Amino acid sequence: MLRTQLARSLRAATARPLAARAFxxxxxxxxxxxxxxxxxxxxxxHKLTDKGFILSDGLVVPGGAIFAxxxxxxxxxxxxxxxxxxxxxxxWAGWGVERFAVFERLVPRPEILLFGTGARVIPAPPEIRxxxxxxxxxxxxxxxxxxxxxxxxxxxxxxxxxxxxxxxxPVDPRTGGPRSx
Numbered sequence: 001m002l003r004t005q006l007a008r009s010l011r012a013a014t015a016r017p018l019a020a021r022a023f024x025x026x027x028x029x030x031x032x033x034x035x036x037x038x039x040x041x042x043x044x045x046h047k048l049t050d051k052g053f054i055l056s057d058g059l060v061v062p063g064g065a066i067f068a069x070x071x072x073x074x075x076x077x078x079x080x081x082x083x084x085x086x087x088x089x090x091x092w093a094g095w096g097v098e099r100f101a102v103f104e105r106l107v108p109r110p111e112i113l114l115f116g117t118g119a120r121v122i123p124a125p126p127e128i129r130x131x132x133x134x135x136x137x138x139x140x141x142x143x144x145x146x147x148x149x150x151x152x153x154x155x156x157x158x159x160x161x162x163x164x165x166x167x168x169x170p171v172d173p174r175t176g177g178p179r180s181x
Contacts, residue, residue: 042070045148062176079118110162116147
């Protein structure tokens with residue numbers, strides 16, 4: 001009996017022309033970033049402190065930060081040591097290209113990366129400059145104050161720009177205090 005009813009239903013469904021049949025469609029599922037809402041506007045640097053940054057929304061970020069596409073990522077780095085006069089190798093001890101690996105995964109990649117080296121401009125070692133260049137990104141090195149203000153200006157203009165900003169002084173991002181040796 002059940003088989004007969006099923007067969008009748010199937011014949012009735014296929015007897016109607018395709019256009020007359022009602023299809024149930026569901027809207028395409030779209031992945032949504034839960035943190036990206038209209039209430040969360042793009043972030044910029046509002047103020048620079050010795051320990052980090054105060055963002056445009058009032059959030060205090062201790063330590064370094066990477067700004068990309070109006071978003072901010074914590075970056076656990078200290079400024080390079082000294083003023084660069086003792087040699088690039090000493091100033092950049094402990095720094096390698098792995099600290100910039102996030103830019104390999106960034107889509108779209110920025111046309112310019114503003115690298116704030118702390119209170120002073122300290123030229124980056126050739127391996128860091130070459131690595132950033134190999135990603136197709138122009139690297140501009142400046143002190144953190146100028147890098148932050150240049151980022152704000154270029155981002156406001158709609159440019160595809162990122163900033164990797166070291167704090168002015170070594171800071172422990174977990175406590176917000178001076179980094180212990």
